[in-house]
Amino acid sequence: MSGYVKKVHFKLHESYANQNRIVVKPPYEISETGWGEFEIVIKIHFHDPNERPVTLYHILKLFHSGNTQDIGMELGKGLVSESYDEIVFQDPTQLMHHLLTNTKQLTLARWEHNTDFENKKQKTLKAILEAKAKTRAEISLLKNKLKLAKETISNFKEEIARSQDNQFIA
Numbered sequence: 001m002s003g004y005v006k007k008v009h010f011k012l013h014e015s016y017a018n019q020n021r022i023v024v025k026p027p028y029e030i031s032e033t034g035w036g037e038f039e040i041v042i043k044i045h046f047h048d049p050n051e052r053p054v055t056l057y058h059i060l061k062l063f064h065s066g067n068t069q070d071i072g073m074e075l076g077k078g079l080v081s082e083s084y085d086e087i088v089f090q091d092p093t094q095l096m097h098h099l100l101t102n103t104k105q106l107t108l109a110r111w112e113h114n115t116d117f118e119n120k121k122q123k124t125l126k127a128i129l130e131a132k133a134k135t136r137a138e139i140s141l142l143k144n145k146l147k148l149a150k151e152t153i154s155n156f157k158e159e160i161a162r163s164q165d166n167q168f169i170a
Helices: 094-101 118-167
Strands: 003-010 020-023 037-046 054-061
Touching: none
Parallel strands: none
Antiparallel strands: 003 020, 003 037, 037 054
16 A cells, blocks of 8 residues: 555544644554444545545444444454445546555565455345345335225215215104
């Protein structure tokens, strides 16, 4: 990343003494201690001055909530909350295109995340499909109830009309 990233600006919670941190060397990360949950603003600046900086928003969670699936806590391991962000360059400048395509990959081995994103994707998709099916079933049930209510109203109107007709005849 250092081939095309000039610096990364992190804006932490205002409770930190120096809430604005600028990192100019890889790995573009900061280390702090604390407890809580807040949004970090991450602004990535590029070597190409014509390429606008990219701003990312990351929710930092510094505690284990128990009901969050993407947080794993094992003995001897720290708290992990991973999320996936992707930067897509639409029509990069020639310089930026050159920097992006000619950067050597520094990692020698495959990076292992604590979160299985493919599994998480499948679970999320399954949950969405189940919610859609449940919604369709509820809509169908409500349509049937509405149809029955309209029929009942129509029957009552007919009864009222017959009752009023019989009243005038008698």
